[in-house]
Amino acid sequence: MNSLKTIWLAMFLPFLIFGQDCDLKLTGTVIDYHDQSMLPGATITILNSDKATLSNLDGTFLIKNLCAGNYEIEVSHPECSTVFIPIEITEDRTIEIKLEHHLEELKEVEVVGNSTRKQTNSAQESTLKLAEIEQYTIGSLGDALKELSGVSTLNTGAFISKPAIHGLNGSRVLLLNNGVRMQDMEWGDEHAPNIDINAAGKITVVKGASALKYGGDAIGGVILVEPLTVINKDSLFGKTVISGATNGRGGNINTELTKSYKSGWYVRGQVSYKRLGDQEAPDYVLSNTGIQNFGVNFNAGKRTFEMGWEAYYSYINTEIAILRASHIGNTDDLIRSINSRQPLVIRDFTYDLLNPRQQVGHHLAKGLFYKRFEGLGKLSLQYDFQQNQRFEYDIRRGEDDDRASIDLRLTTHTLSTDFKWDANAKLDVTVGLLARYQENFPNPDTGVRRLIPDYEKYDFGSFLIGEYKATADLTFDAGFRYDFSRIDAKKFYITSRWEERGYDQEFNDLIIEDLGTQLLVNPILDFNNISTTFGAAYAKDSNRKLRLNFALAKRAPNPSELFSDGLHHSASRIELGDLRIKSETSHKVSFSWEEKFEHWSFTLAPYANYIDDFILLEPTNVEFTLRGAFPVWSYRQTNARLFGLDFNANANWIANLNTAHQFSIVKGTDTENDIPIINIPAANTLNSITFLKPEWNNFEFSLTSNYVFEQNETPPNIIIFSPEQNQEVELDINSAPDAYHLINIQTQLQFNLGKNNNLTTSLLINNLTNTVYRDYLNRQRYFADDLGRNIIIQLKFNY
Amino acid sequence: MKTFKFLAIFFLAATVFVSCSDDDSGDNNPEPVNEEETITTMTITLVPEGGGDTVTFQSQDLDGDGPNAPVVTVSDLAGNTTYNATIVLLNETENPAENITEEVEEEADEHQFIFEIGGSVASAVATDQDGNGNPVGIEFNLETNTAGSGSLTVTLRHEPTKPNDGTLSGAGGETDIAVTFNFNITQ
Numbered sequence: 001m002n003s004l005k006t007i008w009l010a011m012f013l014p015f016l017i018f019g020q021d022c023d024l025k026l027t028g029t030v031i032d033y034h035d036q037s038m039l040p041g042a043t044i045t046i047l048n049s050d051k052a053t054l055s056n057l058d059g060t061f062l063i064k065n066l067c068a069g070n071y072e073i074e075v076s077h078p079e080c081s082t083v084f085i086p087i088e089i090t091e092d093r094t095i096e097i098k099l100e101h102h103l104e105e106l107k108e109v110e111v112v113g114n115s116t117r118k119q120t121n122s123a124q125e126s127t128l129k130l131a132e133i134e135q136y137t138i139g140s141l142g143d144a145l146k147e148l149s150g151v152s153t154l155n156t157g158a159f160i161s162k163p164a165i166h167g168l169n170g171s172r173v174l175l176l177n178n179g180v181r182m183q184d185m186e187w188g189d190e191h192a193p194n195i196d197i198n199a200a201g202k203i204t205v206v207k208g209a210s211a212l213k214y215g216g217d218a219i220g221g222v223i224l225v226e227p228l229t230v231i232n233k234d235s236l237f238g239k240t241v242i243s244g245a246t247n248g249r250g251g252n253i254n255t256e257l258t259k260s261y262k263s264g265w266y267v268r269g270q271v272s273y274k275r276l277g278d279q280e281a282p283d284y285v286l287s288n289t290g291i292q293n294f295g296v297n298f299n300a301g302k303r304t305f306e307m308g309w310e311a312y313y314s315y316i317n318t319e320i321a322i323l324r325a326s327h328i329g330n331t332d333d334l335i336r337s338i339n340s341r342q343p344l345v346i347r348d349f350t351y352d353l354l355n356p357r358q359q360v361g362h363h364l365a366k367g368l369f370y371k372r373f374e375g376l377g378k379l380s381l382q383y384d385f386q387q388n389q390r391f392e393y394d395i396r397r398g399e400d401d402d403r404a405s406i407d408l409r410l411t412t413h414t415l416s417t418d419f420k421w422d423a424n425a426k427l428d429v430t431v432g433l434l435a436r437y438q439e440n441f442p443n444p445d446t447g448v449r450r451l452i453p454d455y456e457k458y459d460f461g462s463f464l465i466g467e468y469k470a471t472a473d474l475t476f477d478a479g480f481r482y483d484f485s486r487i488d489a490k491k492f493y494i495t496s497r498w499e500e501r502g503y504d505q506e507f508n509d510l511i512i513e514d515l516g517t518q519l520l521v522n523p524i525l526d527f528n529n530i531s532t533t534f535g536a537a538y539a540k541d542s543n544r545k546l547r548l549n550f551a552l553a554k555r556a557p558n559p560s561e562l563f564s565d566g567l568h569h570s571a572s573r574i575e576l577g578d579l580r581i582k583s584e585t586s587h588k589v590s591f592s593w594e595e596k597f598e599h600w601s602f603t604l605a606p607y608a609n610y611i612d613d614f615i616l617l618e619p620t621n622v623e624f625t626l627r628g629a630f631p632v633w634s635y636r637q638t639n640a641r642l643f644g645l646d647f648n649a650n651a652n653w654i655a656n657l658n659t660a661h662q663f664s665i666v667k668g669t670d671t672e673n674d675i676p677i678i679n680i681p682a683a684n685t686l687n688s689i690t691f692l693k694p695e696w697n698n699f700e701f702s703l704t705s706n707y708v709f710e711q712n713e714t715p716p717n718i719i720i721f722s723p724e725q726n727q728e729v730e731l732d733i734n735s736a737p738d739a740y741h742l743i744n745i746q747t748q749l750q751f752n753l754g755k756n757n758n759l760t761t762s763l764l765i766n767n768l769t770n771t772v773y774r775d776y777l778n779r780q781r782y783f784a785d786d787l788g789r790n791i792i793i794q795l796k797f798n799y
Numbered sequence: 800m801k802t803f804k805f806l807a808i809f810f811l812a813a814t815v816f817v818s819c820s821d822d823d824s825g826d827n828n829p830e831p832v833n834e835e836e837t838i839t840t841m842t843i844t845l846v847p848e849g850g851g852d853t854v855t856f857q858s859q860d861l862d863g864d865g866p867n868a869p870v871v872t873v874s875d876l877a878g879n880t881t882y883n884a885t886i887v888l889l890n891e892t893e894n895p896a897e898n899i900t901e902e903v904e905e906e907a908d909e910h911q912f913i914f915e916i917g918g919s920v921a922s923a924v925a926t927d928q929d930g931n932g933n934p935v936g937i938e939f940n941l942e943t944n945t946a947g948s949g950s951l952t953v954t955l956r957h958e959p960t961k962p963n964d965g966t967l968s969g970a971g972g973e974t975d976i977a978v979t980f981n982f983n984i985t986q
Contacts, residue, residue, distance in 0.1 A: 329957070329974030336968075344971055395957070395973075397836060397902050447835035449864075454829045490829050500866035517862070517892065518831055567864040574864065624868040626838050626860045628977035723952070723977050724967065 022067040025694070026087075028095040030055045030075065037229035038129075038202065039099060042077040047084075057228060057237070057798075058130040058201070064694065075099065078233055078262065091598075092655060119224065121467050121477035122535025122549040123210035124150070124590050124605050124646070128203040130228065135746065135764065138243040138252040138274065138792060141197045145223065149646040149662045150207055150605070152681035155778040156190040158279050158787055159291045159320050160358075163193070164777075165207050166607060166644050167666040167680045168220030171558045176214055176224045178299075178312055180366050180384040183412040183438060185452075187560035189779060194362035194388065196295030196316050198241070198254040198272035201228030207646075208588050208607070209531060209553030212463050213418070213432060216481040216531030217555035219586040219611065230258055230266040232303065237756070240797045247766075247790035248276030248290065249349070264304040271296045277351035278321075282770045282788035287347040288324040288354050293317070305372065312366040319360075321353040325783045327395055330628030331731065332724040334782065338732050343784040355393045355401060363387045377421040386412045406451055407443035412436065418463075426469045434461040440559065449566055452559050453491030460484045478534040485556050487525045491563055492518045507579060525562070527583050529554035545594040550587075557581040561615050561635045567625075574623055576634045584637065585612045600651035607644050614640035616670075618678050619718045619733065628723055631731060638672045642680075656693055662686040667713065676713035678734065682776055683709040698750040698760075705743055711736035711776045737781055740773035742766070753797075760796040765789065833893050837863040840889040840896075841953070841978055845882035845941060854882070856951075858978040863892055873982040876949065878919070882941045883926075886912065886953070888976070900937060903955070910975075912936025913954045913967050919947035919984045933962045943984050952979040 030042040038059025045052040046063060049071075055061040068090050076082040080099040087095065119125060126148040136144040142153035142161025153161045154169050162169050175182040175193050184194045206222040214222050238257035245251060256270035274293040279286045294317045301310035325343035328334055337344055366384040373379065392406035418432030436459035442450040465479035490512075498504055498519050513520035535549030564577035590607035620634045644666035652658045663685045668677035690702035714734045722729045748762035770789040774781040843856040854876055860869035876882065888899035903910045907929035914923035914936065921942040925934035943949065959972035 327973065329972075330977060332977065333974050397899075397906065397957075442829075444830050444832045447832065449832050449834055450829075492829075492831050494862050494865040496862040496865040496867050513828065515831055520828060520831070623866055624860075625864055626841060626858060626869050626976050626978060628974055723979055724954075726979070 022065055024066040024068060024089055025092045026063045026066055026073075026089060026095070027092070028061055028097060029059045030061065030077070030097045030099060031059060032080075032099060032229070037226075039077055039080075039229070039231065041231045041233055041235075042075055042080075042097075042099065044097075045074045045076075047072045047074055062694070078231070092652070119204055119206050119222070120210045120533075120535075120549075121475050122537045122547045123533075123551070124207040124547070124549075124592050124607070126151070126205045126207070130201050133197060133200050133203060134241065134794075134796065135762070137198055137241050137254055137272075137794070138245050138276075139197070141193055141195050141200075141203075141225070144197060144203065145205065147686075148205055149648055149664045149686075150644070150666075151205055152664075152684075152777060154189060154679060155775070155780075156192075157286075157289055157320070157323055157326075157778070157780050159289075159318075160190050160192040160322075162186075162189070162191070163223060164681065165205060165221035165223075166609065167642055167668055167677075168609075169679075172218065172220035172555060174215050174218045174222045176222065177314070177364060178226055178366065179368065179382065180312075180364055180386070181215060181414070182364075183386045183410060184360075184362055184388045185390060185408065185410055187452075187558040190322075190358070191360075191390070194316050194318065194360055195225055196272055196293070196297070196314070198252070198295060199227060199256075199270050199297050199314065200225045202226050208549065208590055208609075209551040209586065210479070210533045210535065210549055212465055212479040212481040212531055212533055213430065216461065216463070216483045216529055216553055219553050219555050219584070219588075219609075227268070227270075227297075227299065230260045230268065230303065232262055232264045232266075233260060234262050235260050238799055240799075241794060242796075243792055243794040245276065245790055245792045247787060248279050250274070250276030250290075250351070252293075264302045264308065266303065267300040269296075269298050275351070278349050280349070280788050281785035282772045283785065284342065284346045285349050286323055286784055286787075287343070287345055287350075288321040288352075288357070290321045290351055290353050292319045292353060301368075307371045309370070310366070310368040312364075312368075314364045315362065317359070317361045319353055320358055322356040322358065323780050323784060324354070324356070326780050327356050331622070331630055331720055332628055332722055334733075335722060335724075335729065335731065337783050355395050357393050359391045359393075361389045375423050377419060377423060379417070379419045381417045382415070384412075384414045386410075386414075403446065404443075405446055405448045407446050408452060409441045409443070410438065411441075412438040427466065429464070429466040431464050432462065434459070436460075449492065449494075451564070451566060453489045453563050455487055455489035455491075455559060455563075457488070457559075458484075458486045473538055473540055475537045476535070477537075479532065481531040483527075483529045483531070483554075483556075485527045485529075487559065487562070488522070489524075489559070489563060490520065490522050491565075492520055493565065495519055497565060501576070501578070503579060523562075523579055525579075527556035529556060529583055543596045545592070547590075547592045547594075549590050551590075553586045553588075554583045555586075556583050557615060561617075564635065567630065573619070574630050574632045575617065576632060578635050581615060581635060581637060582613060584614050586610070587612075599653070600649065602649040603647070605646040607642075609642040609644075611640040611642070613637040614670075614677075616640075616678065618715060619731075622718075622720045629721060631718060631720060631733070638670045640668060640677055641671050642666055642668045642677075657689070657691055659687070659689045670715075675715050678715050679777060680711065680713070682711035682736065682739075696749075698748070700749075701745070701747040703743065703745050705741065707741045708739060708775065710739040714776075733782070736776040737774035740771060740775075742771060742773070743768045757797070757799045760794075760798070762792075762794045762796075764792040764794070766792070834863050835890070835893070835897070837890050837892055838888050838899050838976060839863055839891040841976060842887045842889070843884050843953070843980075844887070845876065845884045847877060848881045848883060851877060851880065856980045856982070858980075859891070861891055869978070871978065871980060873980050875983045875985045876941075876943050878943050878946045878984050878986040880943050882943075884923075884939050884941050886937050886939075888955075903935075904937065907935045908933070908961065909958050910935065911956050911959045911961065911963075911970060911972075912939070913956060913959075913965065913970050914939065914941075915952040915954070915967070917950035917952075919944040920949040920951060923951060929961075931961070934965070946984050946986050948981065949984050950979060950981045952977070954978075 030039040040057045042055040140161045204224040209218045211222045240255040243252045252274040254272035258268040260266040272295045277290045279289040297314035324345040368382045370380040388410040391404040394405040414436040416434040420430040438457040461483040463481035467477045510521045531553045533551040538546045564575045588609040592605040594603045647663040649661040665683040668680040688704040693699040746764045750760045840859045845854040858869045890897040923941045925936035927938040955976035956972035959970035963969040
């Protein structure tokens with residue numbers, strides 16, 4: 001009866017309201033119901049009309065010149081069952097269509113407005129789509145992620161950018177590159193993820209440890225970087241993006257090509273190259289801040305509903321020069337830098353990448369196989385291999401200038417398998433197992449004592465997660481994970497350090513060789529960690545969504561937290577790990593409230609994270625060497641509390657004008673000592689206004705304002721003795737810089753170049769007003785201002 | 800049934816793969832690294848002009864970047880005397896000790912010792928020159944006033960601005976060594 005009525009309405013309503021505006025637009029995204037990937041190539045037909053279109057590469061589609069009224073649309077895709085959806089159009093409308101992949105199940109479809117791709121049922125998540133990612137081809141992954149509320153970055157200069165989620169970074173944030181957990185020395189502050197943003201088709205951020213499938217230790221969260229999904233049809237397509245930037249006077253070129261077949265076979269390749277010289281602050285050149293980056297990846301496989309496999313290989317090689325003025329000798333040099341308010345070394349612009357600099361190469365290879373068993377579920381098996389080779393070059397005396405000070409090679413093998421039981425329409429259960437072996441080799445030829453020791457690490461993990469759809473509106477989820485890890489290290493300690501740390505009282509049985517001034521020690525450390533999560537999601541009429549999630553996660557200390565021992569010239573500090581450090585435990589409660597109205601929508605997402613034995617690195621005392629005095633930064637454990645809130649709103653004011661608003665704040669407290677936690681991002685708000693005119697070659701113009709407040713909660717500064725001044729002085733290393741406001745603009749046009757080919761031109765201006773600023777989370781804030789105006793021109797050919 | 804058989808084989812294969820993984824840790828211990836660039840010891844030999852007792856100042860930090868502070872030893876200087884002083888830098892973590900002074904000499908144009916004086920010291924002035932005619936300071940003259948207490952701070956700067964006015968702020972660059980000697984001037 002209902003369907004009859006719909007058809008009747010669909011057929012006659014357009015005529016009844018004939019004479020009204022007929023310039024309405026229907027836009028939307030077609031998504032795979034199961035793996036939530038964007039579906040390109042789906043046919044969207046408005047029944048009883050001549051209007052039809054195909055969804056684009058990123059799954060989006062647009063149908064123009066619709067009259068107000070009730071319609072029925074047919075959505076079909078070679079891999080999925082065809083569905084029919086009744087829809088009422090009274091204004092421009094955006095819908096999300098989920099296509100059911102299951103051939104054996106009932107034809108089912110959900111039409112929900114604008115919800116983002118979900119990795120978990122009840123945790124807070126955000127997604128960056130291809131169009132947003134493409135704006136950052138010349139930047140870094142971190143730059144792009146900063147678009148999302150609750151995500152910030154810890155930077156060393158412009159290109160070393162570590163993502164932080166809800167105030168937590170480093171080993172607390174897992175990065176998955178096409179399903180492979182990155183093993184690339186994420187422990188160091190100046191170690192950025194080795195991911196080429198040009199290879200990303202979609203980036204999803206899960207804020208918190210709820211995505212247990214990927215690991216139990218994601219106290220900060222999980223970032224999933226994935227290439228675009230290939231669809232099963234006979235086609236050959238590709239794109240080339242060329243970008244040029246004024247700041248750094250360089251550019252980036254990226255090109256990719258995909259060949260796919262209806263049978264499910266596909267092959268894809270992508271190459272990118274980036275080269276920039278010294279960056280510039282508004283008032284001076286930031287000497288020695290250039291970059292060279294080369295990335296390639298290759299992908300082949302066969303994907304069908306019942307079975308498939310994939311082989312993937314990627315390699316990235318990045319060479320980044322580190323601001324010359326940030327390399328300093330001792331504490332007095334640091335005091336001089338902080339007080340002078342401008343870099344102590346300013347030279348003319350150059351493309352040369354001089355010391356200090358780092359060069360990192362990362363190989364990643366993956367093989368994946370899956371098979372679906374009718375009426376049971378899907379089994380996946382994956383093996384991946386990674387090798388990360390890191391060189392860091394310091395300013396050294398004499399011939400040593402070309403010899404790396406740090407030369408580490410990290411090799412990882414991972415085997416994982418999971419089985420998803422989804423035969424029951426209401427209940428999905430996934431079980432999985434993981435085994436990993438990792439080896440770190442620090443090359444002794446550097447002539448510098450090893451920063452990270454030789455070690456072998458074994459991991460074993462298992463998980464069980466389930467989702468139960470209680471009613472049409474309410475879904476529950478729960479998960480449990482167990483992880484075991486063992487680190488077997490061989491490390492040299494200076495004898496005096498061994499004694500100063502008090503290890504001679506507790507760990508003398510670990511000594512395997514005594515060389516007089518140095519001791520060779522063989523610690524074998526085991527960690528058993530349990531993580532769990534449960535939550536519920538409630539969705540009413542797709543206009544209101546409520547999610548509540550609890551996650552308990554434990555993270556084993558990383559090698560840097562355990563073994564760090566030595567002088568960091570770039571940071572002018574002695575960093576000391578501690579063999580006694582144990583796992584930290586986070587308890588996080590998060591809630592999100594999403595509401596949609598006719599012309600606007602908002603999401604309010606507060607959270608609270610209590611972390612027991614939180615591992616942090618902070619200045620503790622001072623040690624003297626012949627070089628002078630150095631602050632000592634030690635890892636210690638304490639109890640911590642993080643409270644935060646993310647707010648998002650979108651509004652369509654008139655047909656071609658919309659605005660977006662974002663606000664994020666997080667407060668971190670060391671509850672044992674009642675002091676603020678170091679490196680917590682300052683509150684910030686991002687507001688943008690966008691004007692769209694599809695008739696003018698898809699003209700788009702947007703203006704974005706980014707206001708970052710001053711971080712007013714920082715740990716106290718430390719008092720140290722300055723030999724140069726011959727007195728105790730306050731070392732101003734924890735004070736935060738002033739608030740700042742940046743304005744960015746972006747505009748783009750699209751031109752059709754014949755069938756299936758088009759050209760998109762964009763112009764972006766970052767820091768339009770050339771504002772002088774420093775950011776609390778940039779480690780070079782002691783030495784120099786942040787980046788000045790940058791004009792970026794981008795040409796994108798789709799073919 | 801076939802399905803379960805397949806699954807069973809799969810998990811079994813996975814387990815075997817895992818248990819077979821690398822076990823070659825063996826007894827291959829890593830070789831020790833001796834810091835090649837650490838300067839552990841600075842010795843200043845002061846020879847009075849016109850004869851008298853030669854005096855030695857030393858700052859020695861045998862554990863390098865380790866927790867122990869440098870040990871500074873001094874002797875008394877004579878008043879109203881000019882000393883011809885020579886600096887020797889050693890890395891004593893290596894055996895035999897490496898003479899770092901030679902490296903500084905080779906790169907004299909990239910290095911400079913800056914002298915700061917206090918108390919009854921009249922002056923401390925470099926007497927040697929790099930290839931460009933600028934002072935280096937491996938050799939210097941130290942002149943004392945009448946009796947009292949004196950101090951001498953020796954700072955080695957890498958990549959300073961050259962030429963400069965002989966002060967730390969004028970020199971810039973980064974600090975390789977910073978040592979203060981406090982001593983008595985007799986007579």
